[in-house]
Amino acid sequence: MTRTKSPPFDANPRRPRLVLPAGACDTHFHIFGPQRRFPLTGEHVFPDVEFGDATLDDWLHMQQALGLDRGLHIQTQMYGHSYELMLHAQCRFPDRLRSVVIPAPDITDRELALLADHGVVGSRFSYRMFRSIDAAAVARTAALGWSTHYLMPPGDEGRPWHAPILATPGKFVLEHAGNPDPEAGLGDANFRFALKCLDTGRCWVKLSPRFSKQPTLPFSDTDAFNMKLIEHATERVLWGSDWPHPVYFNPMPNDADLLDMMLRWAPDERTRRLVFVDNPAAAFGFPPADRPQTARHRSA
Numbered sequence: 001m002t003r004t005k006s007p008p009f010d011a012n013p014r015r016p017r018l019v020l021p022a023g024a025c026d027t028h029f030h031i032f033g034p035q036r037r038f039p040l041t042g043e044h045v046f047p048d049v050e051f052g053d054a055t056l057d058d059w060l061h062m063q064q065a066l067g068l069d070r071g072l073h074i075q076t077q078m079y080g081h082s083y084e085l086m087l088h089a090q091c092r093f094p095d096r097l098r099s100v101v102i103p104a105p106d107i108t109d110r111e112l113a114l115l116a117d118h119g120v121v122g123s124r125f126s127y128r129m130f131r132s133i134d135a136a137a138v139a140r141t142a143a144l145g146w147s148t149h150y151l152m153p154p155g156d157e158g159r160p161w162h163a164p165i166l167a168t169p170g171k172f173v174l175e176h177a178g179n180p181d182p183e184a185g186l187g188d189a190n191f192r193f194a195l196k197c198l199d200t201g202r203c204w205v206k207l208s209p210r211f212s213k214q215p216t217l218p219f220s221d222t223d224a225f226n227m228k229l230i231e232h233a234t235e236r237v238l239w240g241s242d243w244p245h246p247v248y249f250n251p252m253p254n255d256a257d258l259l260d261m262m263l264r265w266a267p268d269e270r271t272r273r274l275v276f277v278d279n280p281a282a283a284f285g286f287p288p289a290d291r292p293q294t295a296r297h298r299s300a
Contacts, residue, residue, distance in 0.1 A: 003050040007252050009244035011058070013065040016256040018263055020067040021273045023289025025280035028175065028206055028240020030076040031056050031085060038088070041080035045128040046247055051078060054244035056089050062243055066259050070286055072121075073099040074149070074175075076246065077129050081107070083115060090119040098284045100124050100149050103137050112144060121284045122146045122173065127153040133164040147171040147204070147283060152179050154211075158190045165197065171283065172197070173238070176208040177229060182221040183213060191225060198233040204283050205229050206238045207275070209261060215250040217257055226265045230275070238283065239275050 032040070033053035040051060063071065075086055081104035090097055100122035101115060123141040125133055125148065138148050148168050152158040158179065165172065178194030186192075197203035207226045209219035229237050239262065241255055266272050277289060 003048050005050045006246050008052050009054055010252050010254045013062050014254055014256040016066055016259045018260050021277050024068050024276040025070040026068050026241045027072040027238040027280050028074050029059055029071055029243045030074055038085040040078045044078040062255055070096050072284055073097055075101045077126055087118055094119055095287055116144050122149050124149040126151040138168055142170040147173050149173040151175045152190055154179050162193050171202050174205045176210045177225050179211055195232055198236055204236045204238050206240045210242050217253055230266055234271055234274055237275055238279055
């Protein structure tokens with residue numbers, strides 16, 4: 001089978017105009033490899049795509065360039081139910097990192113306890129891996145105090161997920177702004193559902209340009225969605241880079257440019273501190289920030 005190579009991330013992130021507050025957190029990134037040590041699962045959800053390495057050290061380089069201090073490692077579906085790489089990352093940076101895993105159907109209580117002891121704070125359910133939501137698995141991980149993370153199907157296919165998501169016990173998180181269709185506008189069913197989830201007081205939603213229909217920056221068709229999320233529930237929105245932007249086949253953006261979109265979405269410092277520092281700490285239990293720095297932005 002001929003496979004298409006997922007384009008590599010931009011390995012030279014520029015210095016962004018936005019300078020982040022102490023303890024700023026990237027709440028959505030993935031790690032790939034090095035695959036000679038941590039090979040991808042043989043039966044992942046993109047069998048026709050070849051993925052290059054995007055290692056923890058590569059991500060740390062991006063973090064340093066952008067001024068980020070912390071991260072929520074979202075286990076990529078290309079690792080399936082394998083937790084070795086995630087545990088390696090957590091053991092290297094137990095304070096800097098927290099993780100979200102994809103629980104195997106037969107995962108044991110002892111395995112769950114081990115993962116929790118090493119910084120796992122959430123479980124993930126993606127429509128690409130799960131045709132429906134496993135309520136029993138959600139209940140088991142929620143009982144540990146974990147948040148439940150959902151990547152919903154786009155469009156009308158997302159509707160069957162709405163009721164089970166609302167039934168989630170405890171905290172839950174919607175990835176990529178609820179995965180709306182920008183051409184449908186703010187009336188998109190998934191986006192209206194995301195606002196309804198925020199109204200529960202138990203939900204956090206990740207800001208994102210990933211659902212844009214524009215092939216290159218500025219991804220302005222996502223602005224209204226992200227600004228509405230911030231307006232609707234400032235205390236429960238999060239920012240994630242989606243680094244290394246897997247299975248993205250348009251020209252690869254520079255991560256500094258993606259971060260600077262926050263200057264449009266959240267132009268005031270108080271809001272940005274909530275999005276980057278306070279909200280992730282409340283949702284995922286990071287320790288207090290200790291880097292003295294105030295949020296501001298550089299002139300272009």
